Amino acid sequence: MITLIPLGRIITMIAVIYAVMSCVLLWVLYDPTTSLWKAIGIATGGSALLNIAIFMVFQHYWQCLWRKYPALNTLLFPNLNGTWDMIIHWESGDKNGTSSARAKISQTFLSIAMDVEARDSDSYTLMAKPKKDPESGRPLLYYIYQTTPKHISENNNYDTYRGAAILQLGLENTNRLSGNYFTSRQTNGHLELNRVNI
Numbered sequence: 001m002i003t004l005i006p007l008g009r010i011i012t013m014i015a016v017i018y019a020v021m022s023c024v025l026l027w028v029l030y031d032p033t034t035s036l037w038k039a040i041g042i043a044t045g046g047s048a049l050l051n052i053a054i055f056m057v058f059q060h061y062w063q064c065l066w067r068k069y070p071a072l073n074t075l076l077f078p079n080l081n082g083t084w085d086m087i088i089h090w091e092s093g094d095k096n097g098t099s100s101a102r103a104k105i106s107q108t109f110l111s112i113a114m115d116v117e118a119r120d121s122d123s124y125t126l127m128a129k130p131k132k133d134p135e136s137g138r139p140l141l142y143y144i145y146q147t148t149p150k151h152i153s154e155n156n157n158y159d160t161y162r163g164a165a166i167l168q169l170g171l172e173n174t175n176r177l178s179g180n181y182f183t184s185r186q187t188n189g190h191l192e193l194n195r196v197n198i
Helices: 007-028 036-060 062-068 071-075
Strands: 082-092 095-107 112-118 121-132 139-149 161-169 176-183 188-197
Touching: 007 036, 036 062, 062 071, 082 112, 112 139, 139 176, 161 188
Parallel strands: none
Antiparallel strands: 082 095, 082 188, 095 112, 112 121, 121 139, 139 161, 161 176, 176 188
């Protein structure tokens, strides 16, 4: 999610706010007996506290901000945390079918990952990147994963394989993701995810 934010502007704003706060703090605390090193120590301590506060807010309390200010879901990127029921429509050569799975999306302010458990396989995230469609602004999730088949029947190929999908959030329903996928086994299909809880 951090990739969606104009970091240059935010860093500039934080630097300006910190410079103003440091000047005000040093002006309030100014004493002719205050040494240059003491002033530098006060400024450095203020910088450390500001960095810790920003890190805590964005790393641990960002979900509270998203709940309190729902416009952030549209302005930046929605909170996708939770458990999702997944339907996999698959095609392999001349065969096709559907299977069901359970996905868990774990999102922080700095990262996002999705683990999937199905009857025949488990998969985990190699890379996930939130993005917005440049034209429509619709939230997208680029997802690259590795799947490990389970040893359930003798007919399965048990080699791990990789896949990729582009999932898009529903236009009206923010508890729905869908998109096409393909794998290194030369299979492809369509994924449908519906959030069951956060």
